Amino acid sequence: MTITRDRLYINGAWVKPKGDTHMKVHDSATGDEIGSVVMGVATDVNVAAEAAAAAFPSWQDTSVEERAKYLDAIAENLRARLDETIDLFMREVGTTRPIATGFQSLAVNLFASHAEIARTFEWQKELPNSTVTHEPVGVVGAITPWNFPLLLACVKLAPALAAGCTVVLKPAEITPLTAFILAEAVDAAGLPPGVFNLVTGTGIDVGEAIVSHPLVDMISFTGSTRAGRRISAVAGETIKRVSLELGGKSACVVLDDADVAEAVNAAMGSVTTNNGQGCKCLTRIVVPRDKLDEAARIAAAFVDGLVIGDPRDEATTLGPMASEEHRLRVESYIKTGIDDGAALFAGGVGRPDGQSKGNFVRPTVFVTDDAASTIATEEIFGPVQVIIPHDGDDDAIRIANSTIYGLAGAVFSADPVRASRVARAMRAGQVDINGMVYDFEAPMGGYKQSGNGRAFGLAGFLEYLELKAIAVAR
Secondary structure, three states, rough: HHHHEEEEEOOOOOOOOOOOOEEEEEEOOOOEEEEEOOOOOOOHHHHHHHHHHEEEEEEOOOOHHHHHHHHHHHHHHOOOHHHHHHHHHHHOOOHHHHHHHHHHHHHHHHHHHHHHHHHHOEEEEEEEEEEEEEEEEOEEEOOOOOHHHHHHHHHHHHHHHHHHOEEEEEEEOOOOOHHHHHHHHHHHHHHOOOOOEEEOHHHHHHHHHHHHOOOOOOOEEEHHHHHHHHHHHHHHOOEEEEEEEOOOOEEEEEOOOOOOOHHHHHHHHHHHHHOOOOOOOEEEEEHHHHHHHHHHHHHHHHHHHOOEEEHHHHHHHHOOOOOHHHHHHHHHHHHHHHHHHOOOEEEOOOOOOOOOOOOOOOEEEEEEOOOOOHHHHHOOOOEEEEEEEEEEEEHHHHHHHOOOOEEEOOOOOHHHHHHHHHHOOOOOOEEEOOOOOOOOOEOOEEOOOOOEEOOOOOHHOOEEEEEEEEEOOO
């Protein structure tokens, strides 16, 4: 049975869109059609933006406590449908059940946590001659990617609503189904019409219309660096606030006093989380030159221990890519690595053994001396690891900082002072020491072409606020 979504959620109602094009949604493990979603057009964006702009003044004036109660209600409604969203995450993206369960639960909890942030936030501060207030930015255009479809929508929606903003959401067209459950959870919570609007569609049709719309005050985007450049250029025409969380090529720096097995296994666990479809994945292991072969053997053994298959199977530890197009993209990078002469220690081109259909790729481990090569500098977004030798701490820092990205990273060392020095020298927005740390109260965001702005916690909440100083002549 397929899921059909033929309405958009605009101004508090499910409405027929102006266009009549539909996008099919496929099961990533089997290729079977699991749904069909209507594609909106620029006219639908205009109606949604006008509804959001009309709703903004009264939503801005709604008390913090009342807004927080709405967020608590959304969380409760989503929690009641958690199993449904987990199943869709597995089917749309290919995410294994434990990972899907953890991240869908986090998405739900974001509404409750931002309700609490709003309740305890210091909205106004008195200075000697001025009152400084925080006010919502206005209408937010939220554009989300396909790899964590519910989580990254909630990362934007929860703080925006808590801050007093209204929202027009465009989910990724290849994984749109959980966005409709989110809209139903909002609708059931009884938010005023226009506060939240859902318009599905392509980036060219709907995304560009949102970014360029004069009534949209802010764009919050998560996705590729290429798309982020385009959004920045279009949004600049109307001087919108833009918050971008873009690509990454994060380095796991292993110093010469570190436990190599611990570091490599942590990096391999990262690059196979969500099947490598994550911007923070540690996709480069930078190891001492004399530990290179040891690191490669450990990484290859990790790959040998993976169970590749349908993500709904409890035994599966690595699922497929989200789409056939993306499977081919990851494979093209693997072929490039081979053609460029990188040493192949595991994986390679082609589907894994036993997987004749679906969007599966072979988890792959390369070793290369060329830190400037394509596979060592470009975001592959799949279960592909690149191991690079270094000749000391400063060389490791140089390699870690040698890409256009600066989203995340990690350092492994037995010396905490030494590890901290390297972490501080890495040009990245988030660096873990001696393990993968998931602190969702800490800010997440990038340096360089990994974007600007921050998500999660108080820093993510502040993205949706303006500062106003009111000075009274005495």
